[in-house]
Amino acid sequence: MDCISEAIEELFRRENWKYQKRGERTYYFGFRGENGRYDFWAFINETGSVLSLYALLPLSAPEKYRGDIAEYLHRANYDMMVGNFEMDFRDGEIRFKVTTDFNGEKPDLDHLDRVIDCCLVMSDRYLTGIGLILFRSHTPQQAIAMVESGGVWEERSHIVQ
Numbered sequence: 001m002d003c004i005s006e007a008i009e010e011l012f013r014r015e016n017w018k019y020q021k022r023g024e025r026t027y028y029f030g031f032r033g034e035n036g037r038y039d040f041w042a043f044i045n046e047t048g049s050v051l052s053l054y055a056l057l058p059l060s061a062p063e064k065y066r067g068d069i070a071e072y073l074h075r076a077n078y079d080m081m082v083g084n085f086e087m088d089f090r091d092g093e094i095r096f097k098v099t100t101d102f103n104g105e106k107p108d109l110d111h112l113d114r115v116i117d118c119c120l121v122m123s124d125r126y127l128t129g130i131g132l133i134l135f136r137s138h139t140p141q142q143a144i145a146m147v148e149s150g151g152v153w154e155e156r157s158h159i160v161q
Contacts, residue, residue: 010109052097055096061094072130083098096119098115
């Protein structure tokens with residue numbers, strides 16, 4: 001077992017979080033925030049040094065909204081220091097990704113927890129803007145302005161599903 005896998009499993013045991021191991025270097029787990037429930041996937045590269053963590057958002061973009069959602073996500077990504085949003089134009093799936101290179105060293109559990117927390121917080125925060133576009137006919141500019149000004153932001157809860 002590589003050192004990232006060891007750290008992930010140790011963190012999950014420490015926090016009593018439920019997870020599933022899917023293959024040699026893949027983990028699946030879920031968290032609930034204030035605005036939605038998020039499926040998480042953790043992938044460790046072949047050398048065991050790079051972790052890519054994805055939070056799948058509970059909303060996907062219907063085809064007619066994909067241009068607006070893509071603009072919203074680009075606006076969200078601009079100046080974002082850690083992680084980024086992605087959208088699959090084939091099916092509208094939206095996810096937040098953080099990738100970290102641990103350079104072959106075992107991650108500090110608190111650092112690993114912060115990486116997971118970052119995915120949850122950013123996904124939960126920006127999900128509200130997607131909802132504004134899909135259900136309230138806001139433009140991407142209006143939605144990003146509301147989310148980033150705190151107009152629709154609420155603190156997330158760190159509850160494992």
